Amino acid sequence: MTVIVLVGIASGALAGAAIALLVAEWAGRGARASSGPDRGSRVLRVARWAGPVVRRLAPTPTDAARRIDAAGLSPTVRPSDLRAVRGAAIVVGLGAGVVAMPAVGGGGLLLVVAVPAALGLVPDLVLRRRTTRRAAAMLRALPDTIDLLRIALRSGRSVPDALARVGAHHHGELGAELRRTAGEVRIGVPVDVALTGLRRRCPAEGAAELAALLRRAHHQGSPVGDGLQALADDLRDRRARAAIDRAARAAPKIQLVVALLLVPAAMLLIAAALLQLRAG
Numbered sequence: 001m002t003v004i005v006l007v008g009i010a011s012g013a014l015a016g017a018a019i020a021l022l023v024a025e026w027a028g029r030g031a032r033a034s035s036g037p038d039r040g041s042r043v044l045r046v047a048r049w050a051g052p053v054v055r056r057l058a059p060t061p062t063d064a065a066r067r068i069d070a071a072g073l074s075p076t077v078r079p080s081d082l083r084a085v086r087g088a089a090i091v092v093g094l095g096a097g098v099v100a101m102p103a104v105g106g107g108g109l110l111l112v113v114a115v116p117a118a119l120g121l122v123p124d125l126v127l128r129r130r131t132t133r134r135a136a137a138m139l140r141a142l143p144d145t146i147d148l149l150r151i152a153l154r155s156g157r158s159v160p161d162a163l164a165r166v167g168a169h170h171h172g173e174l175g176a177e178l179r180r181t182a183g184e185v186r187i188g189v190p191v192d193v194a195l196t197g198l199r200r201r202c203p204a205e206g207a208a209e210l211a212a213l214l215r216r217a218h219h220q221g222s223p224v225g226d227g228l229q230a231l232a233d234d235l236r237d238r239r240a241r242a243a244i245d246r247a248a249r250a251a252p253k254i255q256l257v258v259a260l261l262l263v264p265a266a267m268l269l270i271a272a273a274l275l276q277l278r279a280g
Helices: 002-033 041-055 066-069 080-119 123-156 159-168 173-186 191-201 209-221 225-279
Strands: none
Touching: 066 123, 080 123, 080 173, 080 191, 123 173, 123 209, 123 225, 159 173, 159 191, 159 209, 173 191, 173 225, 191 209, 209 225
8 A cells, every 4th residue: 555655646746747847838938928017927936936945955057058058948948947947846846745744654754855856856857868869869960961061161151151051951950950050140149159059059979079170160261171071980980889889788688588588488388388298
């Protein structure tokens, strides 16, 4: 019975965290869309009040802006929004723990501490998962994108124009970031600042080297075709090594499945055949 109660409490706490995330995000979007004096809705006030209140318990990381950029959530999500969501999750977890204290008896105090701490980590886990997924997707597309950039620059196009042209041919997350960088330059953002933002929003390996080469091509006008070709080849080699590593890590798992499932199943079949022969 106690296990069922604990599972129910954990499920309710996770559901509360999800609701808090959705409510804070919805409220943040509504507030950013409006510009009148009623901009701060009641829900948004509560979420943004809860963030600073629990800041001492779960401070916002100093690199929150960089992590939000790498996750592809800027400028929709700001560091203050991340703090508000974390605060809402902790408040929900604290309430769930207090409500569940009578059901768990002596472990209630531990539950009150553990559940808010766990839910406070949910936003960071979401950011990390999104960043990892974006990095993998961008790494797959980056070598071919670099080749296209090299061809565009060799034909005499400027760096912003090359980014816009290549980004128009890519519909994934990397292409979106290239188009965003070119758009920023068109509205007056300095090229250095735009390339720095591109590097922050691209968590894939090689993005920093690509931004440095593009910056050198913009300022010095020197040909960077050889550097881009070498970078694309290096990224392809890294991608191949990563695939080999994943295959090597998968081999022990396959052997474990064979040892635990296939071998016992084969032994049972042999035993069943022997029993039938003996019975016959």
